[in-house]
Amino acid sequence: MMVESATETIRTTSSNQNGVSSLSSQSEGGGREGGSNGDTNGEISPVDLLHLQQQQALQAARQFLLQQATGLSSPSSNEVKQSPVQVPVSMAMMTPQMITPQQMQQILSPPQLQALLQQQQALMLQQVTYTHTPSHSQQQLGSKQLAFQQQLIQMQQLQQQHILNLQRQGLVGLQPGQGAVPIQSLQQAMCPTDLQQLWKDVASVQSAEEAIKHEGLDLSTNSSNSTSYSASKVSPQIPHHPFSKHTEHTASHPLYGHGECKWPGCEALCEDMGQFIKHLNSEHALDDRSTAQCRVQMQVVQQLEIQLAKESERLQAMMTHLHMRPSEPKPFNQPLNLASSGSLLKRDSEGFPEGLPHPPTSAATPITPLRQGPSVISSSSLHGVGPIRRRNSDKFCTPIASELAQNCEFYKNADVRPPFTYASLIRHAILESPDRQLTLNEIYNWFTRMFAYFRRNTATWKNAVRHNLSLHKCFVRVENVKGAVWTVDEVEYQKRRPPKMTGSPTLVKNMISGLGFGSLNASYQAALAESSLSLLNSPTLVNNSTGASLNMLHVGHDDVSSTVEQVNSNGSCSPGLSPQQYGHHVHVKEEPAEMEEDSRPVSLIASVTQNLSMPGDERDMDEELPTEELE
DNA sequence: TATAGGGTAAACAGGA
């Protein structure tokens, strides 16, 4: 296939050999201690503050749960004295896998982490003290302390039972005592009843904590640092409850019924509405605990919604199978924000009519709301929008594509750094385009369209994009009639990443643990995730990992995608272009080497993660496989 | 400790 020679590229060999860019620039760069998360210097709106506080509260709740679940709550007391800069380390020691890097990095600033840590530590310190040394000084705690201990024990037993159940089902490859189970995974693997039970556990423990506080043992006093965390300090002044004080006391209240408080895990007896209101305002005020409980409740609701969506989809599939066309596509199954996603819309237009049986390799399968986001708080919990994903309909069939398809809304709305390298993102943007070529500005637009994270600090990431385009040989600039466009040299992209890490499963496991560790630089994690994904082609490696870690890895999974794309380059997965297009343009940076013997099998990670994250739904196990079909 | 890969910052050139 001949190409017009006009595509001859003109690599402007800028004679920029002066090397004037001296160390003087470093003095300017010295102000970016934050590294990749240097965006925290932006202004903070009240909404951000609230968001921040919610994140903190949820983290606190998660830490609490996981500490109880894993029996890790035995930190040395001197951790309390750690300086703020040591916070991530100590948190890692306590619960290395439970906090997603995005959350840690994007949401919590070091002082906030420190405050949160102190809260956790102080609480755990008290737990240890009360459990192991019930000395005379604490005797005044009396029955409350005893109840607290019993609740702790019960909670531990419950958590262990949950974990055992999950392990028995093969849903969580957790080794007892080795790591924490992210609440996300637990939640997804549990039925609502379990969640409710967990609810009570959280509430009971926190109630005990509250009781201790009221006994004059405020946790903050145990901290050597005076900057103990107080949610109210950072929370905006908003009404605590929809049912404010001036509301009619005689009116019914969704949180009050049968003489008791319906706040999750509370069940406090209230004789009348007035007493309930009093109780509500005193016990369930806007603090970290209530916020955390609210967050958990949001997740419960979301879980139910997901279940509903899956059942709805199943019903639709059944009806389709029985040739009973559903009257209307269910609104819930409609993407909520597809208008801003040109790619999805485009794929919609290529698809088959809704409700009709699809060929197995159809590019248009029903839109399926699915599991949580990429092991971070999903968009629904952040913005009240459930994660919408399309079943493996991405034409590239790449994990990054599927990840983006799955969490499209999440990344669009949540200010979370995508766990991909710039190179992989650029590549995806280009490959997603109809002609597999984009101008620089179109790449910019794709970034801003797809990721809320890239809607600010434009100078930074745009520079990074340009830097990557120029730096990596896999990106080829092609002179077009309208200007220059960028394309992807897939061969170079494959060569880009030497599979050096062929280590043992232990190595991989450690790496996976690192991926779930929040103190890691997000960008570095992305790089790590990408560079290590090939290891996970082996299903045996998966068994020793936690679901969250796999999720984390899953989102960064982009390497194998190239293989898949090559496999499908002349198949159904790449409808837009012929494979020859890669060879059309002139490779200006360097002549590509011959195609390597890259014949790795399609990764099974995706399916495994699906299995981990959503038990009881067998069909989702092979969602990532290109030939998935509805049954 | 050296190295590699990725991110960030910045200087610089050329063109519109």
Add this chain to the structure above:
DNA sequence: ATCCTGTTTACCCTAT
């Protein structure tokens, strides 16, 4: 003159 695009260099961070 200004902005955009593109290249290049330097440095940092982290894991291997």
